[in-house]
Amino acid sequence: MGEDSGEKTEEPTPHKLREARKKGQVAKSKDLTTALMLIVAFLTLKSSAADIWQNLVGISYEAFDYIPLEFNANIAGEVLQKSMDVFFLSLMPLFGANLLVALIVESLQTGFVLSFEPLTPDFNKLNPIEGMKKFVSLKQFVELFKSILKMTIVISLIYFAIQEEFFMVILAQQLTLWQVMAFTGSIVMKVVIRVGLFYIVISIFDFMYQYYEFIKGLKMSKKEIKDEYKRLEGDPQVKQRQKDAARQMSQGRQMGAVPGADVVVTNPVHIAIALKYSPNAMTAPKVVAKGKRILAQEIKRLAERHYIPIIQNPPLAQGLYKLSEVGGDVPPLYYKIVAEILAFVYNLKRKRRQRF
Template sequence: MAEEDDSERSQEPTQKKLDDARKRGDVPKSVEVNTWFLLGAGTLALMMFSGSSSAQLTMAMKGFLGHAGTIEFGARAMQLMATDVLLMTIAALALPLLFMAVAAIVGNIVQNGFLWSLDPITPKFSKVSPIAGFGRLFSKTSLVNFAKGIAKLLIVGSAVMYAVWPEWEKLGVTTEFEPAALTPFTFDLIVRVLGSALAVLTVLAAADWLYQRQSWMERQKMSFQELKEEFKQQEGDPHVKAKIRQIRQQRSRKRMMAQVPQASVIITNPTHYAVALRYEKGMNAPLCLAKGLDAIALRIRAVAEEHQIPIVENPPLARALYAQVEVDDEIPAEHYKAVAEVVGYVMGLRRRGLR
């Protein structure tokens, strides 16, 4: 069968189609949202941990420089020194890095919740095929991503220049700053740059998330043929069949119970069976409006009592009617006499004003 053209996919995707895509790891994902979380976490980490981290590094470097004269030069000594410097750096930056790692995870969870799928990393020929790769390189998605990258570079770059411009003259003379003044100046400038970039990325991330969501929904659209095939598959699923049957039974029972207040009499067994009959002058035969067993029978009795409908206990007749007559059908001819006696009894009660 020839592959269907995208123009034929005009139908909204079913929930099953969306669920299957999610199981494959195919979900709408915005890189800009992840970038926003990372940049925001980096800015907060800088404001929260820069003092303690710089203090740790400063103390470590002071100790290192204070014993510079005793440092041995050699392969083993240099290896130990490099290890010490690395461990000191990791200890000083552990909290900021952990903060940013958590932000990266949260950025993905916020977009699609918890999702675990090995499908995206499963080796596939199409991923290494030069022809397929060439097609992806010049696809509509690639061109859009390229345009977005250029636009983001220009917009964020402009925002950063706007933040730095008031301090432009000071940047040229930072070498003349006292060490005590250089640190707060640098810290303030970095925070302003990150804050400006974060403000612009907030808008870009929101717009990109909406675009990615819309693009993903467009990719999930289905053709009429796909809808028919999915419906056939679901119809053959025993679980789906059982669910459909349950829904139909619930709707039928609800409609049946709504007819009980229109009944002329309820014939019971007395609690295991209940059959609601309706008879008016001009009808060929009494009509069965509702019938039920056990719990449903009790509900029919409760509705009848609420609407003051006569309840007549006749176990043999109740069992026979329950077994032989369907809802909305007339009673069989062999039960005319027995039902006529019950209806006559009820009408007699009404004439005497007892009902």
């Protein structure tokens, strides 16, 4: 009865997570992007303020040069064109920096996700009943609480930043224009840094919450998992992924068995077979690992690292690769030659021990 119920208590399967990603559904925090964009935008403006000022002064001089001339549409168009050029030239670093920050932060949070499905029309969103359900959902109340909390803290940060400079604010009427601008800039800088750091801290908790909600929204019932498994059993891509995963696991087990092998037989370049024999536990020598090309090179590399003898015997290596299985016994056809190789290896080890 429990398995047939629609209660969604199971974690989403990898397939469902991939499908959600294709639809553009990923866990991310917008606050982190906002915080870093705010800080970078202000630092960019601060570093390019002198250039922006020079550009504005330059366009102002040019505008004054037109005053003695007869004003007409051509002059107005020329002044407007130059003003727009200065505007875009001055703000291009700001736009570029913000775009770069947004791309980097989004990529770090979600990876590169390109999906046009969120842009496709969904008429279910026009359903007033569904809209009302979303409006009164717990998630909306949490988002509202977060917004109020963030706004309250930001206002408090601004208030305390101004309060710290309260006496300077009172004396501002006695300062020169440039002093007022420098003083105002220092306050703004202080506010931006504090608000930005606050948003970064908030974004960490926000990302954890968004990830929790994301996984919660994708949870499945046991029946859904069974149905998905049955549906995917005939999918060629899924079968291929399963084969790849099984092969990788098999290769991993093989590599773990190589250090315990007695000898590695090669052909000598493209094939490597690792053999092990324990008279008290085995009725015949076993193949603990075998591989071609890259896997063969890895087997030989591990053998060299663990001082396992490597014997070149192309006919034996090729025969064992074709007729034996990893974890299985050496075919009886090769008992004699394998016994000779093992006897040679044991004798070699014995002489080495006697030497030292």
